[in-house]
Amino acid sequence: MSARRWAGDLAMGARFALTGGREGWIRALLTAVGVGLGVALLLLTAAVPDILDARHGKDAVRRDFSLTPPKIPAADDTIVVAHVNTSWYGADIRARLVDPDGPHAPVPVGVDRVPAAGEMYVSPALDKLLKAPGNGLLRERLPAKVVGTIGERGLIGPTELAYYMGVSGLERQIGHNPEVGRIKSFGDVSDDSSEGLDPILLLLVLLVFVVLLAPVGIFIATAVRFGGERRDRRLAALRLVGCDGRMVRRIAAGEALAGAVLGLVLGTGFFVLGSQAAATVELFGVSVFPDYLNPTPALATLVAVAVPAAAVLVTLFALRRVVIEPLGVVRTARPTRRRLWWRLLLPVGGLAMLYPMIGQGGDNGDFNQYLVTGGVLALLVGITALLPWVVERTVSRLGDGGVSWQLAVRRLQLSSGTAARMVNGVAVAVAGAIALQMLFSGVQADFTKSTGKDPNRAQMEVDLPDGVQVAAAGAKLKGTPGVKGAVALSRTEYSAERRDPDTTMQLIVGDCAALREVATLPSCREGDAFLSASWSDEPAARKLLAPGRKVWVDPVYTGSSGVQAPWTVPAKLPKVPTRKNALSTDLGGVLVTPSALPAKALTALRASVYLRLDPSVPDAEEQVRTTAMGIAPLAYTWTWEATTRDEKFDTIRTGLFVGAAAVLALIGASLLVSQLEQLRERRKLLSALIAFGTRRRTLTLSVLWQTAIPITLGLLLATAVGLALGGVLMKMTAVPLRVDWASVLSMTGIGAGIVVAVTLLSLPPLLRLMRPDGLRTE
Template sequence: MGARFAFTGGRQGWTRTLLTGVGVGLGVALLLISTALPSALAARTDRGDARSWLGSPTAEHPGQDTLLIARAAQSYRGKDIEGVLVEAEGPDAPVPPGLTQVPGPGELAVSPALKRLLDSPDGALLRERLDGRITQTVGDAGLTGPAELLFYSGRSGLRPAVEGFSRVERITAFAYERQTEKLGPVLVLLVVLTFVALLLPVAVFIAAAVRFGGERRDRRLAALRLVGADSRMVRRIAAGEALAGSLAGLVLGAGFFVLARSVVGGFDIQQRSVFPADLDPAPWLAALVAVAVPAAAVGVTLFALRGVVIEPLGVVRTAKPARRRLWWRLLVPLAGLGLLVPLTGRGDDGGEFNRWQVTAGVALLLVGITALLPWLLERLVGRMGGGPVSWQLAVRRLQVNTAGAARLVNGIAVAVAGAIALQMLFSGVEDDYTKDTGQDPGRAAVSILIGDDAQDDLDQLARQVAGYEGITGAVPLRSVQAAHTAPAEDGLIDVTIGSCAALREVALLDSCKDGDAFLATGSDDRARTYGGTAAPGDKLFAGNVRGYEKAVAPVPFTVPAELPRVASRPDPVGALRAGLLLTPSVAPADTGGYGSRQIFVMAEDTDGDGLERARTAAYKASPLSTAMTLAQTKRDAGYSTVRIGLFFGATAVLVLIGTSLLVSQVEQLRERRALLSSLVAFGTPRSTLSLSVLWQTALPVGVGMALAAVFGVGLGVVLMRMAAAPVRIDWGPVAALTGVGAGVVALVTALSLPPLLRMARPDGLRTE
């Protein structure tokens, strides 16, 4: 009978069911997306591993099934582009996943997202760099996500370097078995907290959605008592109606999930994206959602009816309600604290956190907001009176139905409190997962390490780069190893070659002119010099001093007679060099491709066209060049992954909050349609009614945000102590998050004004 009321109870019945279904469906959709995220992330990782050649079987000599391959990652306008150079040495060379064949010389295979970028006006400078002929588009099997920027460039003349390590490898298959790194206890704590803080508001919204139309339902149940139903029967009917609405919500939620999955491929957050097919919830998790949501709907409905006496002549709840008690409401957050406080001070050195204990403690603390908010709001509005008509209408409405107003704000308050606690914990442990790279972006914006296949003169390339608009300087440096005898394995000496301006980037020089030489003291760690040193007049060999290639002879040279000792200084990338520092005229001649060549590029703007042209020049000179953007700090990969996941989840929860609040607001206005029409019929201006709706929202939101700030900061302090992080409260983000929560509610209230004006008409008094 309850199900029939839900679907065949006239326009009001199915409208109420539809609103309940939409509210529950939005929550169900987010729950399904949450359960699908682990599989989506696993699929991204699997496809990335499938195309990796780290640990792949290799060959020493060319063969029918060998492929030369090297990484050529690029950067463009602040976006990372994954690049790979390939050269097939035989017809059976392994083909990268997502391709039908290995690109030949001059051919390019690009991802769909990179092709769109190249075809756009913004990709003009990138087209100059990747000037090959596009012959293939990388399929989904070779991409981690639809928004990934990836290219394979066919080459000729690639060769593994001879100095024991090389960026060019000769492989016979793609195969990489990832060794999963275990997250530390604090990162696990962050993951658990993220899931609880994001999913708990969803549960609160679902619990509020199943109570849509509660007052009308109770009046209808009173009519059933009049025709013979007993109190237990009407509760079963109410449970059946809630069950029907939740089942409708499951169907709508599945539809919302399918719709969201179909459009998710178009989203790109911090260059992270997923394929729609990857969002595939685990069957057991989907089944758990399908069972838990209807069960929760029935439980919430019966719990809401516990204090309502439904009699044949009406609902006793319409009388003055009893004052809410405080003691049991305080027990909920205190129980949460009781679970979390014993875990204080552990951090990464105190062993694993009990995940269930953390989950229960955080959930109880956040649920404590929903328990305290009605009591606090009741005490506040109970003391109010007087003021303009709009204020009096709002206050009186809140006095009559404090629980309904609290339900409207509960979800957003829980979400804001969780966000504040998350922000505090992330800020507190950020220093532990952020490392100083030693690089100095103030001295150079980009460091270009030229590949050993470059034919261009290093100084000429540096002059070309320095001539681009926006580039303020380009400093070239060469590095090579030297020894007293060749071949040699020990006693090697590092030799750095450059102009006086370039050498000043690596050492403190009082005076310098071409023809000078210096001996850099380096650091206390003498491992870089391999135990070797040089004296004035020494006869040395440079280049192929280890004898890797018989055809390339080491180059002899003589150390100048004057060799002052100078103190080293870290170069822009943070390396502290030791050994010989030589100006060009006293440096050894061409060393046959041995050694490294580097250009430090200074620029006015790190995102300007000049730097992009500099990267293009380096790529043209040598596709194996590495143009590294210098940054002072670097974040731990696991920490960054958790933070990006939080960003995804927070975005989805924010959309759910806004949409669900709008549905809830419209439902409350619909229930009060007759009352609003009566007020208009008696001459109440619509502007007064609009202001009363705004006040009815502003008061609960103000109380809810204040409570959320208190609980969020308190939970944040507890979590920071658990993570053994120094407790510091940055009030700026706390105020910002509170303001965002209030802003969402204000926006929803503004969007609900047009329905209010349509309902506030005298003809709304008509009824059957």
């Protein structure tokens, strides 16, 4: 068969789709909308590399210092910067204090000048937040005068909350506070993110893309088959005028090709409209500027070629068992029973590809990305092969029931393949989500560390900078609305050497009430000192705790400052047991009351105030942050958590949630289009039943049953495949096999909820179709 003949037949099919009257262009439009939604999401995925590069680039050009501030002498072209990040009801605020050393100090990225003391530049989102009614507490926390907004060049997203505030006297904190440093320019910090990902994290990234894109491909393949039954009846007329079977199949492929190409156009339009609206959308704390959404040319080209090609191939595959004759379509005859053996080849093949990596874990190099991609895709796509067989076998055994039940069951028995296609995408998405949730739950322990903090003892901590009176700060914080109690403790180190000591021991300083939060004291009065029993066997303790020995508090290290205050170890230093529910596991060593130390040593303390909050006060945390900012702009306030998770792991998980939200939106929209197409196909049948006196309630229930039965079977199959895939992935990462039933049920419930919502939205058009005048025809 020549390429010219193929092209001619495809072109004829395209003309039938676009100029074949109302029936043809309605079908083409439905196909285009379904394909277009999938194409828009594929283009969004193709833009992900550029989005990540753009956000990383924006963050790089504004970066000041990380980990440890650079050692740079003051000059007229340097500036002192302090990190004072905070939050507002869970939303992170990137905060920088700036203090220029001279008139040529570098200007922060995104602003036109360095703010003077008492001035600040804010991001547009923060400016809107500050001006909003009811946010007086935030305005109190940031009392500086707003003199401008940070431009797009200085923000990684349109909804980012950020500010630069001018202050004076920051230089005194250099060397004492690791969050304060001097720089010569912004963006000159070496990239510290080049470290390779852990093999398990790489596996998670790969799985997220595979699992999220698989349903998109399924929906596109489903969309190109919209209106298949009516199309086949039209093709029978072509056989009557002389076309052979192969020719009508190529014409049918041409119709699908026209819808797919139109879908590419609509999908591009959806993507452009979505990118323009991106600036107003924030998902899980992530927002992007419209110019970030530039699909990678190679990936965009792949989408443009693959979608029309898939439309042609899917149509030809769908027609392989349909006999189109001049007098009709042999589809209504009893179909041959579907065979199971070849449908099991896909999932079995997928398991075979994943099997060699079982037990590999994260210590044996990266997982084979080709085997992972192929194995997971084979298992997920295997659902689309198994589901028609499951639906056919199940509905063939369904028995008697009410009229609505019988109507639904008979319809499913006649077109079980169509019913399965409608829920294929949902089933694939649910199976992938279950597997990913199981894997995330299984490996999160490897990326979770204990903080040593007990949130039941204290809920917040305020770390104070040097020069702040601890007692006064503690009293002010204790009087903050929502605070039930405040414990002020300070710490420093001492050593036998005055400079660059080999061994040091921790000193915890506080009044008697504060020390009792750390250890069980037999008695205590001002001037007493104690030794934590858990530290008494430490080598440093045996060397440094000889009674009457002279030691040095806050010894100096090369390149840093220290007070070097002399102190004589007390002759009486009783051992006291650490409380089982002590404020924190790192509060130990020598416990002393303030008067037990020389006055010079008290200037070397790093003070923290531990707060217990009243859970009945909803804004207690924000009240504390505002009070702390009033005490000292460099006060660092943070909420206690028992554990902390790896930042890269959390980033991948956030990416999964963002992608899942987009896929769920596609699932809902595509299902609605598919449901409307099915109702359009049955318009005359519904009208005929109404004309014969069938109640609307009965027909509505029958349509609901036709949706409920396949989705129930699909979700059961998806749960089984998801559990199997999740179990294999957990074995691959060498984590204990454990089923997170809460996640399984929630994923299944979300899938069912989408179908229920789509069904309810399709009820109004269903009621409009149930009219006797629908029997009229031309």
